[in-house]
Every structure is written in C-alpha cells, then in structure tokens.
Amino acid sequence: MPLSRALARHQTPAILIVLLAIIACLSLVGQSDALQVTLTEMFIRVVVVVGLYVFIGNSGIISFGQIGFMCIGAYAAAWATGEPTFKQIMLQGLPVFLQEAQYPFLVAMAGAMVLPAAVALILGFAIMRLAGTAASIATFAFLIIVNSVYSNWDSVTAGVSSIIGIPTVVGPWTAYVFAAVAIVVAYLFQVSRIGLMLRASRDDEVAARASAVHVLRVRLAAFVLSAALCGLGGGLYAQFLGILTVDPFYLSLSFITLAMLVVGGMFSLTGAVVGVVVVTAVVEILRALERGVGLGDTAFSLPSGSQEIGLGVVMALILIFRPSGLARGKEFRLFRAAPAAPAASAAEPALQLSESPTSAR
Amino acid sequence: MIQPYVEPQARTIDRSRTNAATLEVEGLSVLFQGLAAISDVSLTVNRHEVFGLIGPNGAGKTTLVNCLTGFQRPTSGRILLGGDDTSGWPAARFRERGVARTFQAGRLFKDMSVSENVEVTGTGLGLGLRSAREHARALLDWVGLSDKAQLPAGALAYTDQRRLGIARSLVLSPAFILLDEPAAGMSDAECEDLNELVAAIPQLFTCGVLLIEHNMRVVMGISHRIHVLDGGKTIAEGTPEEIQRHEAVLAAYLGMDA
Numbered sequence: 229m230p231l232s233r234a235l236a237r238h239q240t241p242a243i244l245i246v247l248l249a250i251i252a253c254l255s256l257v258g259q260s261d262a263l264q265v266t267l268t269e270m271f272i273r274v275v276v277v278v279g280l281y282v283f284i285g286n287s288g289i290i291s292f293g294q295i296g297f298m299c300i301g302a303y304a305a306a307w308a309t310g311e312p313t314f315k316q317i318m319l320q321g322l323p324v325f326l327q328e329a330q331y332p333f334l335v336a337m338a339g340a341m342v343l344p345a346a347v348a349l350i351l352g353f354a355i356m357r358l359a360g361t362a363a364s365i366a367t368f369a370f371l372i373i374v375n376s377v378y379s380n381w382d383s384v385t386a387g388v389s390s391i392i393g394i395p396t397v398v399g400p401w402t403a404y405v406f407a408a409v410a411i412v413v414a415y416l417f418q419v420s421r422i423g424l425m426l427r428a429s430r431d432d433e434v435a436a437r438a439s440a441v442h443v444l445r446v447r448l449a450a451f452v453l454s455a456a457l458c459g460l461g462g463g464l465y466a467q468f469l470g471i472l473t474v475d476p477f478y479l480s481l482s483f484i485t486l487a488m489l490v491v492g493g494m495f496s497l498t499g500a501v502v503g504v505v506v507v508t509a510v511v512e513i514l515r516a517l518e519r520g521v522g523l524g525d526t527a528f529s530l531p532s533g534s535q536e537i538g539l540g541v542v543m544a545l546i547l548i549f550r551p552s553g554l555a556r557g558k559e560f561r562l563f564r565a566a567p568a569a570p571a572a573s574a575a576e577p578a579l580q581l582s583e584s585p586t587s588a589r
Numbered sequence: 590m591i592q593p594y595v596e597p598q599a600r601t602i603d604r605s606r607t608n609a610a611t612l613e614v615e616g617l618s619v620l621f622q623g624l625a626a627i628s629d630v631s632l633t634v635n636r637h638e639v640f641g642l643i644g645p646n647g648a649g650k651t652t653l654v655n656c657l658t659g660f661q662r663p664t665s666g667r668i669l670l671g672g673d674d675t676s677g678w679p680a681a682r683f684r685e686r687g688v689a690r691t692f693q694a695g696r697l698f699k700d701m702s703v704s705e706n707v708e709v710t711g712t713g714l715g716l717g718l719r720s721a722r723e724h725a726r727a728l729l730d731w732v733g734l735s736d737k738a739q740l741p742a743g744a745l746a747y748t749d750q751r752r753l754g755i756a757r758s759l760v761l762s763p764a765f766i767l768l769d770e771p772a773a774g775m776s777d778a779e780c781e782d783l784n785e786l787v788a789a790i791p792q793l794f795t796c797g798v799l800l801i802e803h804n805m806r807v808v809m810g811i812s813h814r815i816h817v818l819d820g821g822k823t824i825a826e827g828t829p830e831e832i833q834r835h836e837a838v839l840a841a842y843l844g845m846d847a
C-alpha cells in the first residue's frame with residue numbers, strides 16, 4: 229500500500245501523535261523545570277488514560293482498578309532498576325535476581341508491563357464473568373487490595389517509607405515516545421478482530437454472543453492489554469520521580485484519570501488523548517492564576533483551593549454541554565478515509581453501568 | 590428477483606463442525622418462577638426445509654428459540670444438534686456449530702457500520718478482518734444493502750434493519766437459521782420481498798430455516814412443515830394444508846384473528 233494511502237487510512241493515530249509532538253516542543257521553548265515536569269507528567273498520563281480507554285472505551289465497562297495496575301508497574305520498575313545496596317538492605321523479600329542486579333530502563337519497562345498483565349489475566353478470569361456494575365465494583369475492590377498490600381508488604385515495597393535511588397531517566401521526550409507507542413498500540417487493538425468483537429459486545433452483548441463472539445475472552449484480552457499500558461505508565465512514573473511510595477496510586481489519581489477520559493469522551497481514542505491534554509491545560513492555567521499574575525501594577529491571584537474548584541466547574545460545564553465528552557465518540561480525521569477503513573463509531577453508545585441484559589428477546 | 594449467492598472462499602474454516610443435518614428438541618420444558626412457558630415440546634427441524642413455528646402471543650416461541658441458541662437453559666428436556674447433546678453450550682458455541690438466529694427486537698450493533706455488523710460474525714467464527722469484510726460484502730449484496738454498507742446500522746430504515754439481521758446470521762452458511770418474526774410490522778409489499786428472500790435460503794445456503802411468523806398467508810406460503818404452540822404446549826404439527834384444517838389450531842386462532 230502506498231504511503232499516502234496508509235497514512236489516510238491510519239490518520240487518527242498519526243494526527244494524535246503529531247499533536248502531542250507539537251506540545252512536546254514547548255519543552256524546547258521554555259526551559260523552566262516546572263514546565264518540564266508538567267509535560268512529562270502529562271505524557272505519562274496519556275499512556276495511562278489510553279490504557280484505561282483500551283478497556284473502558286472498547287468494552288463499555290467502567291473499571292476503577294486500572295491505577296492498581298499502574299502501582300504494580302511502578303514497583304516492578306523500581307525493583308528492576310533500584311540501587312542494589314538499597315534493595316539488599318530495605319527490600320530483603322525480593323528475589324535474589326532483583327536484589328543483586330540493576331537492569332536497564334527498557335527491561336524495567338518490559339517488567340512494568342508484564343507483571344500487571346499477568347495479574348490482570350488472573351483477576352480478569354473472575355471479574356469478566358460479572359455483569360456491568362458488579363464488575364466495576366470488583367475492580368474498585370482490587371484497587372483497595374493493591375493499595376493495602378503494597379503499603380504493608382514491608383519486605384518488598386518498603387511499606388510506608390519510600391523506595392529511593394531509582395534512576396531518573398524519564399523526561400518529556402522519553403515520556404512522549406511512550407505516549408506515541410501507547411496510542412499506536414491502542415489504535416491497532418481497536419481496529420483488530422478482537423477490537424471489533426469487543427465493540428460489538430459493548431453495543432449489544434446478547435447479539436454479540438449470537439454472532440459467535442466469546443464475550444468473556446475478548447473482554448479479558450482488553451483488560452490485560454489495558455493493565456500492561458497502565459503498568460507501563462507506572463514504570464515511567466517511577467523512573468521520572470526517582471522515589472516511590474504507594475500514596476499517589478490511589479483514589480485521587482484514579483478519579484483524575486477517569487475524569488480525563490470522560491471529559492475527552494470515553495468512546496474514542498481521540499477522546500482519551502484530548503481529555504488528558506485539556507484537563508492538564510485547565511489545571512495548569514488555574515495553578516498559574518493561583519500563584520498570581522501581574523496586571524499592570526496590581527497583582528491579581530485566585531485564593532488557594534480554587535484550582536480544585538475550578539477544575540470541577542470546568543469538567544461539569546464540559547459534560548453539561550457535551551455529555552459524551554469533547555470527542556463525542558468520534559475520531560480525528562482530516563482526510564476522507566479509504567473505504568476499507570473501519571468506520572468510526574458514529575454515535576455514543578450508552579455507558580454500560582447497568583446490569584447487562586440477559587434475556588434475549 | 591433474488592440474486593444467486595456466491596460465498597467467498599474461507600479455507601481456514603472447518604466445515605465439518607457445521608454440517609449437522611437435524612436440530613432436535615426432545616421433551617423440552619421451561620419454567621419461569623414456577624410458571625411453564627414451554628411444556629414438554631418435541632420437534633425436529635431438518636436442513637433444506639422451512640419449518641414454520643406459529644402460535645398466539647406468549648405461546649413460547651421466542652423462549653424455544655432462546656433454548657435452541659443457548660440463551661435460555663431448559664428446565665428439562667434435551668436439544669440435539671446433529672445428534673450431539675448441546676446442554677451447557679454457551680450461545681457463541683451454538684453459532685460456531687451452525688445454529689444462527691435473528692432477534693424479534695432486531696438487536697443490531699447500532700453504533701457500528703452496516704458492514705461491521707456482518708463482519709462481527711465472520712471474525713467471531715474465526716475469519717481474519719479482510720476475509721470477514723469480503724463475506725460481509727457478498728451477503729450485503731445478496732440482501733440488497735451494499736450501497737448502505739458504510740452507514741451506521743442505527744440509521745437504517747426498519748425493513749433494512751431486518752435484512753441486515755438476516756445477513757449477519759448467514760455468514761459462512763450456518764446449518765440452521767432461526768428467524769424470530771422477521772416481517773413483523775412490515776407492509777404487504779415489503780413482506781413479499783422478504784418472503785422471497787427467506788424462501789431462497791434453504792437452497793442457496795444449504796440451511797434449515799425455523800420461521801416464527803404471525804402472518805398466516807406468509808407462513809402457509811413458504812413453510813414445508815408447521816408446528817403450532819399454544820400456552821407452551823404443542824397443539825399440532827403438519828403440512829400447511831393439514832394445519833389449515835386442524836380444529837385445535839382454528840380454535841386457538843379464532844379467538845385472536847377472527
């Protein structure tokens with residue numbers, strides 16, 4: 229296939245990656261540390277939210293547990309790359325191959341994907357059998373379990389104290405590259421056979437089963453891939469911060485990432501990416517206002533705390549005027565797609581939070 | 590005029606799994622909270638025939654189809670596909686083994702394109718995306734929807750939705766297709782077109798058809814044999830001529846239609 233046709237057909241991921249590249253270039257303009265941090269965090273969140281989208285967007289089932297996978301991935305990366313001297317003293321419960329060696333960055337990232345994926349495979353067997361709401365609650369229970377296990381298992385996680393000395397190799401550009409990879413992976417999944425079957429089960433589970441779709445299997449596949457991407461986000465985060473505790477991987481991060489997905493529009497990849505960018509931008513603007521801006525000779529600043537309130541108001545407004553998110557279930561397209569390209573979801577399906585229908589009429 | 594249907598090649602598909610010659614129901618009963626929706630029904634659908642299933646509202650027709658496709662566990666009795674006991678099969682397995690169905694309520698994938706609606710079955714049955722797309726194109730040609738292939742299924746007119754439901758079930762020529770009131774709510778002319786389509790299925794797809802239909806003229810016209818349910822019980826089975834003269838059937842329908 230000629231390059232131009234391939235690009236027209238797969239334009240959505242290409243556009244998203246270019247868009248993020250433009251944003252990444254901001255890191256060249258302003259050299260302030262704060263900007264570098266903001267950009268890096270934003271790209272890591274793209275990885276995580278795209279990971280959420282792979283499962284939630286394609287299956288229509290809300291999961292509150294994906295940040296648990298991010299936590300598992302972050303610790304896996306810390307175990308792989310931490311200082312051996314530190315690990316031998318503080319993390320004596322780790323297997324010897326981890327205690328005594330320090331693995332390269334990419335190996336750590338692989339571990340940060342494989343471990344959560346394995347956990348998701350086992351967990352998914354149980355959870356994917358449950359219908360809508362029950363499955364969502366079970367994922368929430370999983371988040372709680374991960375949090376308490378990792379806060380209390382002192383010999384491998386250092387418990388409430390932190391793991392220090394993780395090499396900080398992740399900056400804006402590294403994070404950007406991984407965000408681009410996550411977008412490509414999510415896109416390939418979405419247009420794959422399994423993605424097609426999964427989206428069918430989101431539209432109508434009963435009809436999907438009558439179309440020979442093994443709904444449990446395709447949901448499980450998405451759950452595992454989603455866990456791998458969220459875990460990768462965790463691994464990147466660990467190697468960005470250099471110091472790791474369990475605290476960040478809990479309720480507030482779960483809610484902010486879900487909010488990003490919902491604001492952007494949870495039924496398209498475009499929505500997932502746009503949600504991260506827009507929410508990050510809103511937060512940064514409010515933060516700047518909180519610090520104060522000079523208008524002529526009067527300094528003007530918002531009272532502290534208005535950042536949270538402002539974010540809440542902005543999100544509520546977006547959802548009032550665009551209930552299905554900014555992207556409305558559509559994908560970015562600049563050119564007419566080749567006829568063979570899978571049609572983007574044309575409208576927003578109802579979110580499957582209710583019990584899925586079991587009677588077939 | 591009905592077009593001939595030429596199925597695209599699918600070398601990776603094992604046809605021996607879907608070559609059952611009969612779909613048998615033996616002493617089937619279904620209870621809902623103690624109330625019998627079906628009591629002790631036995632019947633056999635053969636490949637190559639149109640088998641009509643009729644009965645007043647609430648007779649248990651849809652419940653029977655649900656049992657035959659893995660959506661409803663029978664309270665007692667057995668369902669045999671080509672002699673194999675199907676108990677415990679999930680719905681997807683019924684379709685893999687060649688028992689396809691449509692739904693009274695349509696149940697299309699409304700947010701997906703018309704073509705994708707058909708492709709889903711192809712991929713479910715193990716085809717690759719490209720091959721599933723070829724099969725979808727051929728079937729949409731056959732039912733007359735090829736010019737609407739890229740529209741969202743939810744945007745189709747009612748009769749087209751019914752046709753799409755049928756196209757989706759015919760992917761890779763199942764052994765049996767169970768049609769639950771495909772012509773409900775259609776005008777007489779639309780009904781005619783659909784009948785022509787349904788009547789052609791056994792020949793073109795070497796496929797048995799179980800047809801649930803309220804329009805007596807339609808069922809009598811295209812069924813080879815007819816089974817009549819009332820209140821979950823079998824009241825008659827026979828050729829259209831026999832059924833038209835059957836007293837119990839007339840009695841069951843007199844209260845309704847006359």
Ligand SMILES: Nc1ncnc2c1ncn2[C@@H]1O[C@H](COP(=O)(O)OP(=O)(O)OP(=O)(O)O)[C@@H](O)[C@H]1O
Nearest residue numbers: 587621626644645646647648649650651652653693
């Ligand atoms: N899931 C269910 N739970 C309880 N009762 C049910 C259920 N499904 C069907 N029934 C009852 O079983 C009986 C048979 O229903 P069914 O839908 O099979 O009838 P039908 O012959 O298809 O009728 P129609 O012509 O109206 O489609 C009805 O009395 C119905 O109320």
Ligand SMILES: [Mg+2]
Nearest residue numbers: 650651652693
């Ligand atoms: Mg019915």
